[in-house]
Amino acid sequence: MGGAHKRGNRKGRRHLPAVLAVLAVLMVTAACAVNPVTHQSQLSLMSEQQEIATGQKLYPLYTQMSYGLFQDPDLQAYVKRIGQRLAAVSHRPQVPYDFNVVNSSDLNAYALPGGKISITRGLVAKMQNEAQLAAVLGHEIGHVAALHPTSSYTRQVLGGLFTSVGSLVLQTAGVPGGDLISQAGLLATNLTLMKYSRDQEREADELGMEYMVRAGYNPAGFVQSMAILMDERDREPSQLESFFSSHPLTTERVAAANRRLERYGTQLRTPQALRRETFRRKTAYLRQVEPAYELMDQAKEALGNKRTGEALHLLRQATSRAPREALLWVYRAVAEDLEDHEGQALSAARKAVRLYPDLYHARYVAGVITFKAEAHRESLEHLQAADRLVPDQPSVTFYQGRNWEAMGQRDRAARAYYAVLKKVQKGPMAQYCYRRLVQWGYIRR
Ligand SMILES: [Zn+2]
Incomplete structure (x- = not known):
């Protein structure tokens, strides 16, 4: 007490x-x-x-x-x-x-x-x-x-x-390796301003x-x-x-x-x-793609309830109905990733970035998926773009650190993990950063 x-x-x-x-x-x-x-x-x-x-x-x-x-x-x-x-x-x-x-x-x-x-x-x-x-x-x-x-x-x-x-x-409480969907406000953002x-x-x-x-x-x-x-x-x-x-x-x-x-x-x-x-x-084009977005909304609900197979099915339909809509490809990349389709996840994420390079969600998801695929240079590029669009998000900084760590640049990784800990003190992401910094002797236990 x-x-x-x-x-x-x-x-x-x-x-x-x-x-x-x-x-x-x-x-x-x-x-x-x-x-x-x-x-x-x-x-x-x-x-x-x-x-x-x-x-x-x-x-x-x-x-x-x-x-x-x-x-x-x-x-x-x-x-x-x-x-x-x-x-x-x-x-x-x-x-x-x-x-x-x-x-x-x-x-x-x-x-x-x-x-x-x-x-x-x-x-x-x-x-x-x-x-x-x-x-x-x-x-x-x-x-x-x-x-x-x-x-x-x-x-x-x-x-x-x-x-x-x-x-x-x-x-976000960002989770290493897992749960991409609950990060980056992909499920819901509360926009109550005034x-x-x-x-x-x-x-x-x-x-x-x-x-x-x-x-x-x-x-x-x-x-x-x-x-x-x-x-x-x-x-x-x-x-x-x-x-x-x-x-x-x-x-x-x-x-x-x-x-x-x-x-x-x-x-x-x-x-x-x-x-x-x-x-x-x-509004003709908007009305043309709206049914695909309705599929996306259903898929988001399915993702929220961990029905990833169903979500993927809906998102594949959505992207084929409205193939120019970057946001649909973002969610499709997430669902492919959750179903462990690495190649499909990569190409969907890259497609989202190609269609709308200045969309935070596309850059963030591409950053995580290319990190997992060990395309570290490319991942850093996406994450840097994400950081420019919405600055100082701990999960973005975290994955920058993970890339530098994987590339053997320990000092830069440590700086990133330290920056994450300044913003987030709880959860798996913070634990990961803390463990590494202790392990590398940057902080004493
Ligand atoms: Zn009003």
Whole structure:
């Protein structure tokens, strides 16, 4: 009991400086800003410059965490155009907004500080027209315009973000040799960023619909997008978990949106202003590959329940239906590896990297599989790329060390193992590093 108590104290002390540093940052930067929507002054946790810098830093990381970009440049450009059109008529047009479609199957959309906004492939796949897409982007722009991501309500979440960037982004307990799938956030990543209040949600809904109308969309698209989310919540609650935890959607919100709709005249309430045709054309490829991603999602579930044979079967089908999708090859490589098909695992991992060299998950999985195949130079190349995409992940550093160890470069391996131990103190990966460092005389037992 005494031991546990002491450990608790030590841990508390170790975390104290970090906590103080964060508080200091928050205190220095907390200032009054004039809310561009209400024109009232409110407490803001950072200057606009800091807000933009934070968003710029987090955007690429969160894009990776959401399984990278959906690889359709034409669709990406289309979504950016719609987003910019809405941002231009918002209360904060001067923010350097950006918009992308990330490859997560979850139904989600999120805004980072500084106007960096992402929507998932899963959500776009459920939509039928451009007005629905504009509604979701408009809602997120509404949060940015009304300074919600930097308001005091989100203080704790943002404080956490500052400390966790780059260190806990894809937290894993990494297991040497085994269980590739539970590493690198391959099974699930929790993307809850912001937790907005009911009032903030209501305000974002109001602004979102207003921006849609200003940009010439049929505001009925707003209510339609809410209906899609409500329907899916009943059918597939797990894929909406992160969405609802940051944007709680209630029947009240839907009713309020319906009432708001009545305020707008009939001029825009036309089928043309829903812009269905362009949307269908621009999302044709996405809808074509979506069934393959549904197979991937089933395979992920099977992998989570250790039914690897079934998962492999599904992933082989998925990759043959949509052979250009890197993420499908990533999972196929993992399943082939679990079934001990070394050659197949290698070629699937290399294919994933060829299709999307800047996808963290592809680089990480390729790094591990080529390490196992003793292709150490190639493995180090993949792991270095993974480290560039999402810095300082302990499991990446660990496999870099394993390669150097296998190549007889003990000093470099020891440095890597030491870096791993600074981040992870428990589990097989930490044990491996510790054992080696003791064995080689770098640390005394
Ligand atoms: Zn929201």
